[in-house]
Amino acid sequence: MKPLRKENDPHTNADITSSYLESIKRNYAALRQFFTEMPKGGDVHNHLTGSAYAETYFELAAKKNMYVNLETGKLYAQKPMDIETIQLSKDMDDLHNHRMALIDKWSIRNFQPYKYPLGPDEYFFGTFGLLSALTGDINDLAYLMHELKVRAVKENVQYLEVIGTSPSVPEDCFLGDDYEQFDKQLKECVKDGNYEDVQDTLDEVFNLFEKNSENTVETYNNFINELDNMSNTFGNHLNVDTSDLVCRYQGYSSRGSEPLKVFAQLYVVHKACLQKEYKGKENVLKGCNIVAAENGEKSMMYYRLHMEMFKLLNSKFSNIPTSLHAGELTIGLMRPEHLTYHISLAINTGKANRIGHGVDLPFEQDSNDTLKMMADSKIPVEINLTSNEFILGVKDSEHPIMLYKNAGVPVIISTDDPGVLRTSLTEQYTLAVLRYGFSYEEIKSFVQNSITYAFLADEDKASINEDMKIMFTDFEKRVSSRHPAPNVPVSED
Structure with a gap:
C-alpha cells in the first residue's frame, strides 16, 4: 500500500491540480476535459431566448x-x-x-x-x-428554460442568473394624456444635450407610474415566477434532476424602444423585484438590465437618458441590483468619439452593480479612473469571449480582460447567448485559459466571483459556497489521483 500524503505536505491536491492545468494550457482538448469536470459556480450573464439551442x-x-x-x-x-x-x-x-x-x-x-x-x-x-x-408564450419559454437548467446540471454549473423577459406595458406607458408632454420634454432634453432638469422630469413620470401600474407589476412578477415553476415540470431523456440548481432572473427593457417605454419597463422590473415572496416561496426575480444592440440608433441617441433613468430608479429602489450591458462596442462599429463614455456613464450615472461586456474600455476617456472605481467599489465585469469575438470581432490581446484583471476588477466568466453562439460555459473557461494563460487560482477566483456578486440572498450564497467547497475538494482529489506530482505518493483510498 502506498503511504498517505500528509496534510502538511506542500504538494496538496490543489497544488497538483494547479500544476496539471499549467501543463495543459496549450492543449485545447485537455482543457475542455478539465473544465467539463470542474465546478463552475454561476453563469450570471445569459439571455433566455438566446441560450436555448x-x-x-x-x-x-x-x-x-x-x-x-x-x-x-x-x-x-x-x-x-x-x-x-x-x-x-x-x-x-x-x-x-x-x-x-x-x-x-x-x-x-x-x-x-x-x-x-x-x-x-x-x-x-x-x-x-x-x-x-415562439418566444411570447409562457409554455414555450418554460420549455426553453428547462433546457437551460438541464444543460447547467450536465455542465457542472451550480447557479443560473437568467436575463428572462421584459414586461408588457400599455401604449401610453401609464401616463394617459400626459404621455405626449413627457415624451416631448425628454426628447428636447436629449436634443439640446441639457440634462440639468431631467431628474425632475423623470421624478414626475415616476410618480404617475406609482399611481397607475400596480396590476402590470403584479402580472409581470407572476409571469416570471410561473415561468420558473413551469420549467421544473418537464421530463428529459437524460434523466437529469434539476431540483438542486439555484436559478434567479433579471428583468429588462430593450434600449431600442421609445424612451418612455424603456423607463416604464425598467420601473416595472424594479417594482416587481421588491416583492419578497410568490405563493409562499422566494421571489425569483432579483435584478434589472437593459439589452439590445448598443450601437442602434435609439440606443445611442438615448444612452445618457437611459443612464439617468437608472439613476432615478436607484434613488427610489436602492436595494434592487442592476447589471448593465455597457461598452459592447469596438473600433469600426461606430464613430470613435462614441466609444469614450459608455462604461463610465453606466457606473457613475447609472449606478450599475455589474457591467456586462465592457469591451470598449481601452477607448474610454479616463479609463484608468474607471478601472480604479470598479476595483475599489467591487463592480465586476461579465466577460463573454465567444460573444465578443463573433459580434464585435474582438479576441486575443485586443480584448480588455487582462486590463480588468490586472487592475483588480472582479472578473466573471459567462456565456451571453450560448444557443445562438453554439457555445457553453465550459468553452468560455477553456478559451480564457487558452488565450490568456490564467492560473488555476485565478480561474477559481472567477468561479467564486460568479457567486460573490450574484443577485442572491446571503444565505443562498453561503449554501452554494459550501457545496462548491466540497465539489472542488472532490474535483482536485480526482485530478491529483490521475496526474500526481513527481515523487509524491498518492493515497489509494
Whole structure:
C-alpha cells in the first residue's frame, strides 16, 4: 500500500491540480476535459431566448406545426397570406435538410459573412426576431428554460442568473394624456444635450407610474415566477434532476424602444423585484438590465437618458441590483468619439452593480479612473469571449480582460447567448485559459466571483459556497489521483 500524503505536505491536491492545468494550457482538448469536470459556480450573464439551442426551437416549431419562410428563417404561428412559407412537422418530407438549414439561420453555425449583406452583429441581433413567434408564450419559454437548467446540471454549473423577459406595458406607458408632454420634454432634453432638469422630469413620470401600474407589476412578477415553476415540470431523456440548481432572473427593457417605454419597463422590473415572496416561496426575480444592440440608433441617441433613468430608479429602489450591458462596442462599429463614455456613464450615472461586456474600455476617456472605481467599489465585469469575438470581432490581446484583471476588477466568466453562439460555459473557461494563460487560482477566483456578486440572498450564497467547497475538494482529489506530482505518493483510498 502506498503511504498517505500528509496534510502538511506542500504538494496538496490543489497544488497538483494547479500544476496539471499549467501543463495543459496549450492543449485545447485537455482543457475542455478539465473544465467539463470542474465546478463552475454561476453563469450570471445569459439571455433566455438566446441560450436555448436552435435544435430546440425546431423541435417546438415542428411540434406546433408552425410556418417558416425558408429564405429568411422567420417563424409564423399562422400561415401568412403574402409570404411564401412551408409548414413544419415531425413527419414532413426532407425533414433533415430543412432542420439543418434552419439551424444555420437561427444560430451562427456555418455563418459565411460574404453571403450576408450586413455585419455579424446585425446577423446576430436579427436572429431573435426570426424566433419571436415562439418566444411570447409562457409554455414555450418554460420549455426553453428547462433546457437551460438541464444543460447547467450536465455542465457542472451550480447557479443560473437568467436575463428572462421584459414586461408588457400599455401604449401610453401609464401616463394617459400626459404621455405626449413627457415624451416631448425628454426628447428636447436629449436634443439640446441639457440634462440639468431631467431628474425632475423623470421624478414626475415616476410618480404617475406609482399611481397607475400596480396590476402590470403584479402580472409581470407572476409571469416570471410561473415561468420558473413551469420549467421544473418537464421530463428529459437524460434523466437529469434539476431540483438542486439555484436559478434567479433579471428583468429588462430593450434600449431600442421609445424612451418612455424603456423607463416604464425598467420601473416595472424594479417594482416587481421588491416583492419578497410568490405563493409562499422566494421571489425569483432579483435584478434589472437593459439589452439590445448598443450601437442602434435609439440606443445611442438615448444612452445618457437611459443612464439617468437608472439613476432615478436607484434613488427610489436602492436595494434592487442592476447589471448593465455597457461598452459592447469596438473600433469600426461606430464613430470613435462614441466609444469614450459608455462604461463610465453606466457606473457613475447609472449606478450599475455589474457591467456586462465592457469591451470598449481601452477607448474610454479616463479609463484608468474607471478601472480604479470598479476595483475599489467591487463592480465586476461579465466577460463573454465567444460573444465578443463573433459580434464585435474582438479576441486575443485586443480584448480588455487582462486590463480588468490586472487592475483588480472582479472578473466573471459567462456565456451571453450560448444557443445562438453554439457555445457553453465550459468553452468560455477553456478559451480564457487558452488565450490568456490564467492560473488555476485565478480561474477559481472567477468561479467564486460568479457567486460573490450574484443577485442572491446571503444565505443562498453561503449554501452554494459550501457545496462548491466540497465539489472542488472532490474535483482536485480526482485530478491529483490521475496526474500526481513527481515523487509524491498518492493515497489509494
